[in-house]
Amino acid sequence: RLPVRGVEEAAPRQPFGVAAVLAVALTRVELRAGDPRAAVQALPDWTAPDAESWPLPVRLAAGLLDAVLAERGGDDRRAGRILEGVLDLAEPDGYRRVFTRAEPGVRDLLAAHLDSGTAHWPTVSDLVRGADERRADEPTDRPGTTERALDEPLTERELTILRYLQSILSNVEIASELSLSVNTVKTHVRNIYRKLDATRRREAVRRARELRLI
The missing domain is CATH 1.10.10.10 (Winged helix-like DNA-binding domain superfamily/Winged helix DNA-binding domain)
Structure with missing residues (x-):
């Protein structure tokens, strides 16, 4: 992973935590470029003691990227543990924006987390439902892709x-x-x-x- 301390030493005049912001941004770039190995190397250690002084959104974003990378690497159990840790961190302040603006695939990661079990079931359920509602509002160029309605609606x-x-x-x-x-x-x-x-x-x-x- 990217040595955040080294980045800060290279740019000592930057406000504290900016190196972590840059590292998170680089991780996203590598992930979207289809290079998960480079993304893992760029990801700052959001669990390190000095990460407690980072802005909460930055730390949560790093943790969520960590979960996404674990899931894409085929380690679903580790992804679930990381995601639960991110939820633990976000819950006291009710912080949800990092989830609603997260990488593609986070909705499915959250949905899978519901199936495997979480102490934050109401929050995760709301996040998944919100993601589905936003998806439903998005325009589509493919008519006829909406799922057919149930023959007998649920009560x-x-x-x-x-x-x-x-x-x-x-x-x-x-x-x-x-x-x-x-x-x-x-x-x-x-x-x-x-x-x-x-x-x-x-x-x-x-x-x-x-x-x-x-």
Whole structure:
């Protein structure tokens, strides 16, 4: 990785943290140029003790790039651990802009993080939903690419339970959260599977995202 301290020594008159900003920018350039190895080398160490003095958006951006690079390198578990660390850092201040303005593919990274489990489920769910809404608002030159509507729409209660299916909560825990009986939740889940033409939870969630229901 790029030695941020060395960059600062080479440009001592720069305000503190500017070297990290430049390193993050260089990482983005290398990533968009299709050179992940160079991007990894350019990425500043956002977990180092001196990184605590960086501006929060810079540190979060570096962490998010770290997660993206881990995922593209095929290490999904490490990507998930890094992403959870970034969310831990962002949560106290409610900082979300770095996620909404992130690299292409971050939405899918966040969606996968919902499936694997996170302590920040409401935040990640909102970020994924927001990304889908922005995508829906984007103009397209390819007519007819919108997913067909369901033959039988989901009810409001089914949509609520569907959102919980993104989490790691069991049916028993979902029932407790919604003050419903477990049998009622199971009935709704069966209806969701039938309407989405799915046979298991992950498949139902994937199908719902394709239809932009969640």
